Amino acid sequence: MTKTKGVTVKKSENFSEWYTQICGETGAQLVDLRYDVQGFIVHRPWSMRVFRKIYQFFEEEVEKDNHEPMLFPTVIPEEHLMKEKEHAGFTPEVFWIEYAGEKKLEKRLALRPTGETQIYPLYHYWIRSYNDLPLKGYQSRITTFRNEMTTRPFLRGREFMFFETHDVFASHEEAVAQIRTDLEIMKKVIRDKLKIPFLFLQRPKWDVFKGADETFTSDSILPDGKRIQVSSTHDLGHNFAKAFDVQFVGKDGKKYYAFQTCFGPGIWRIFGTMIAIHGDDQGLMLPFCVAPLQIVIVPITFAKDKEKSDKVLKVCEKLEKELKEKYTVLLDLSDRSPGFKFNEWEMKGVPIRLEVGPRDLDNDQVTVGLRTSQEKLNVKLKDLNKKIPELAEQNDKVLEETAVRYFKNNVKDAKNLEEIKNIIKTHKGFVRIPLCSVQNDGKPCADKLKSETQGVDVCGFLFEKEEKASGNCAVCGKKATKIVYAAKSV
Ligand SMILES: [Zn+2]
Numbered sequence: 001m002t003k004t005k006g007v008t009v010k011k012s013e014n015f016s017e018w019y020t021q022i023c024g025e026t027g028a029q030l031v032d033l034r035y036d037v038q039g040f041i042v043h044r045p046w047s048m049r050v051f052r053k054i055y056q057f058f059e060e061e062v063e064k065d066n067h068e069p070m071l072f073p074t075v076i077p078e079e080h081l082m083k084e085k086e087h088a089g090f091t092p093e094v095f096w097i098e099y100a101g102e103k104k105l106e107k108r109l110a111l112r113p114t115g116e117t118q119i120y121p122l123y124h125y126w127i128r129s130y131n132d133l134p135l136k137g138y139q140s141r142i143t144t145f146r147n148e149m150t151t152r153p154f155l156r157g158r159e160f161m162f163f164e165t166h167d168v169f170a171s172h173e174e175a176v177a178q179i180r181t182d183l184e185i186m187k188k189v190i191r192d193k194l195k196i197p198f199l200f201l202q203r204p205k206w207d208v209f210k211g212a213d214e215t216f217t218s219d220s221i222l223p224d225g226k227r228i229q230v231s232s233t234h235d236l237g238h239n240f241a242k243a244f245d246v247q248f249v250g251k252d253g254k255k256y257y258a259f260q261t262c263f264g265p266g267i268w269r270i271f272g273t274m275i276a277i278h279g280d281d282q283g284l285m286l287p288f289c290v291a292p293l294q295i296v297i298v299p300i301t302f303a304k305d306k307e308k309s310d311k312v313l314k315v316c317e318k319l320e321k322e323l324k325e326k327y328t329v330l331l332d333l334s335d336r337s338p339g340f341k342f343n344e345w346e347m348k349g350v351p352i353r354l355e356v357g358p359r360d361l362d363n364d365q366v367t368v369g370l371r372t373s374q375e376k377l378n379v380k381l382k383d384l385n386k387k388i389p390e391l392a393e394q395n396d397k398v399l400e401e402t403a404v405r406y407f408k409n410n411v412k413d414a415k416n417l418e419e420i421k422n423i424i425k426t427h428k429g430f431v432r433i434p435l436c437s438v439q440n441d442g443k444p445c446a447d448k449l450k451s452e453t454q455g456v457d458v459c460g461f462l463f464e465k466e467e468k469a470s471g472n473c474a475v476c477g478k479k480a481t482k483i484v485y486a487a488k489s490v
Contacts, residue, residue: 006343010281015224019276023153028284028348030275031153039151039158046348047154049292050271051161057193058163058265059140061185067136067165072118074142075109080117084243087116087211093146095158111145115164116211116236116262120244123168127258129249134178135168154272155228155490161267168246168258175235175259179216182233182263183464186218189265190230194274195287195400196220197407198230199430201460201485204438204446213237216463218265219485221410222276225428227459227487230269236260277406278399284349285372287399288392294327295388296350298341300357308358315381316356319366322385346371351395352388372398411485416474417452420486424453430487431456434480436473445475455488 007021023030030047043051059069075097082088095111098104112118119137127135144162151157165182169175183200190196198218208215212234219227240246241257250256278285288294299316301309313333320331332341338355345353353369360366365378368387372395379387410429414420420431436442438461446458461467461482469480 006347007281007283011223011279015222015276018279018281019152022275022279022283033153037158039148041153041157046292047271050286050290051267053290054189054194054267054270055141055163057189058185058267059138061188062136062138062165065136065181065185066134067138067167069140070119070137071139071142072112072115072122074112076112076118078108078110080121080244081110081113083117084211084240086239087243089210090114093148095145095147113146114144114264115139115162115166116240117244119166120240120246120260123166123246123258124244127168127246127248130170130251133168133170133248133258134174136165137167138165139163152272154268154275157268161271163265163267165261165263167261167263168241169260170248170250170256170258172237172259175261178261178263179233179235179463182231182261183216183218185263186231186265190218190270193287193289194270195396195403196230196270196273196277197404199411199485200463202438202463203460204442204458204484205440206443206446207458207460209234211236211239213239217460219459219487220273220277221407221429221487222273222490223406225410225488226490227430227457228269228273228490229266230273231263231265233261233263236262277403279349282343283347285399286349286351288351288395291349291351292328293330293345293348293350294392295323295329295352295354296341296345297323297329297331297354297356298338298345299331299333300338300355300360302358305358308361311361312356312358315361319354319356319381319384323388327388342369352391354384370395414474415471416477417449420449420453420456420474424456424488430459430485432483432485433474434469434471435482435484436476436478436480438482438484445473449475449486456486457489458484458486459489460485 007018009017011018021027029044032042032044035042090113094113097109140163142162143159145159148156148158167178198220200218203215214235216233217229218231219229222228238257240260246258247255248258297316297320299312301312316331320329323329351371355367364381368377368379412423412427413432414423423431436445449456461484467483469483471480473480
């Protein structure tokens with residue numbers, strides 16, 4: 001058996017190298033980095049198939065929540081980008097278009113670093129009265145550009161996949177209700193479907209999005225223990241409404257500024273996190289609902305016995321035809337050894353492998369290989385159709401249980417700096433600590449924590465339920481007001 005694919009390092013020993021290999025040519029071939037512009041990558045079919053599913057899940061959820069699709073141009077006039085003064089802080093990360101052919105443009109154009117300044121100048125025109133509210137729009141299957149200095153496939157790039165909602169309300173209560181809905185959407189898609197555990201945190205005041213009043217994020221933990229942000233929702237208050245004059249006439253005939261929120265599940269990072277959390281040393285492991293191929297059929301034939309081999313192929317073709325009605329299925333007829341095929345489909349994370357050989361036929365059965373548990377079982381041909389949903393569920397259950405166990409083991413309590421320092425010597429993920437304040441007066445404590453722990457950041461506090469802080473701030477010793485989660489970040 002020739003083994004051309006495979007990762008040469010263990011995920012537990014060198015996550016970073018493991019991840020690079022999994023994404024690349026000798027791994028699952030998710031990206032091609034040979035495009036020759038640093039930080040810009042080519043997405044290969046195996047990743048695109050998964051991305052399409054993830055996009056579809058979010059599109060379905062936000063449309064259930066009455067969002068309408070829209071698409072704005074990729075370029076933003078400079079004056080729009082600069083209009084909200086906090087938000088203008090984005091400029092160091094912006095790519096600019098300055099020429100068209102040989103001609104210098106009168107006004108240079110930004111490649112969108114985010115959507116607010118694309119969209120809100122038009123919301124100004126679209127919204128007239130309270131009857132136009134709430135206005136809920138979304139952009140899907142788009143990309144965003146930022147001049148990042150270090151890049152990694154699906155985690156940080158100069159052009160990356162994006163999805164965003166931009167909502168406008170008459171009252172702040174409705175805006176807050178939307179933030180709760182955004183959290184529910186994250187639960188439905190990334191926790192329930194993709195099996196990625198996360199905390200939904202409200203960021204401390206000193207760490208909100210440029211131009212927002214409050215920022216809420218979904219944070220997960222990568223296998224190297226680093227926190228990764230996989231979504232953000234911003235409570236924009238009136239900031240952009242004032243900058244772009246988004247006003248409405250209320251029932252009383254008076255003009256009011258609108259309240260705005262925006263929600264961006266990080267499509268790229270969700271994908272990267274899913275690869276990182278679920279994969280193993282043999283390759284990808286994927287939830288059944290996003291696997292580009294859910295079932296692969298591998299015929300075991302022998303050149304010496306043509307009659308039996310023909311029979312095997314016939315049964316395989318019949319199986320493929322039947323299963324294709326409900327699942328994505330491939331009958332692998334390539335001229336490679338079964339061992340090679342097993343490795344290949346394991347690397348690509350196909351959840352269910354069906355092997356059919358002469359001995360299986362003698363027993364009216366197929367041999368089923370499960371990617372997640374590495375189990376092999378025999379299933380009677382007549383029972384196979386009924387059995388697939390059960391096997392799919394089993395696949396997902398293993399992924400979910402493993403991911404949840406890892407996440408839970410990596411959230412630890414600490415009461416003071418000494419404890420934090422001790423914990424981070426061996427522990428990955430979040431440290432849960434009492435802090436004096438999450439307003440700006442708490443920032444000196446966060447800064448001290450970061451400098452004394454080589455980079456542990458205060459990420460935020462739980463949004464869904466208030467966690468009562470008792471005792472004193474882990475850093476300064478004053479009375480604590482919040483329980484916060486801190487971690488080193490990607
Ligand atoms: Zn403090």
